[in-house]
Amino acid sequence: MKYIIAIIQPDRLQETLDLLEEKEIHLVTVCPVMGRGRQKGVAEVYRSHTEAGNLLKKVKLEIAVNDAYVNPTVEAITQGGRTGSVGDGKIFILDLEECIRIRTGETGGVAIG
Ligand SMILES: Nc1ncnc2c1ncn2[C@@H]1O[C@H](COP(=O)(O)OP(=O)(O)OP(=O)(O)O)[C@@H](O)[C@H]1O
Numbered sequence: 345m346k347y348i349i350a351i352i353q354p355d356r357l358q359e360t361l362d363l364l365e366e367k368e369i370h371l372v373t374v375c376p377v378m379g380r381g382r383q384k385g386v387a388e389v390y391r392s393h394t395e396a397g398n399l400l401k402k403v404k405l406e407i408a409v410n411d412a413y414v415n416p417t418v419e420a421i422t423q424g425g426r427t428g429s430v431g432d433g434k435i436f437i438l439d440l441e442e443c444i445r446i447r448t449g450e451t452g453g454v455a456i457g
């Protein structure tokens with residue numbers, strides 16, 4: 345199991361969610377976040393929605409998946425988020441030790457999706 349964290353541009357969220365849906369990846373956590381990358385917020389100001397100090401408004405997706413869904417998830421986020429301009433975002437993939445559905449007590453891969 346992997347825990348996939350992606351930071352993308354807010355204006356790429358809907359397209360990314362649509363592509364995830366197409367690949368049957370429905371369960372997702374979305375958070376508004378602030379961040380900065382290599383350009384330290386400076387070169388991207390033209391495409392940002394809000395600026396506070398050096399931080400630009402981004403969206404964070406968090407998706408826990410079984411191993412078979414790692415590549416489809418990365419493909420959907422890459423396709424949905426990429427414009428070719430700086431600030432398109434980044435994907436982080438972490439090993440996930442456990443997942444527990446609180447309602448039933450199910451664990452592991454069964455509980456993920
Ligand atoms: N190493 C990192 N650690 C934590 N957050 C990061 C890291 N790199 C990027 N981010 C987050 O992702 C957002 C988008 O990063 P961004 O796409 O600008 O990365 P970059 O490395 O500067 O690549 P590019 O040159 O394509 O802009 C940042 O605003 C920040 O929130």
Ligand SMILES: [Mg+2]
Pocket residue numbers: 380381382383384430431432
């Ligand atoms: Mg950048």
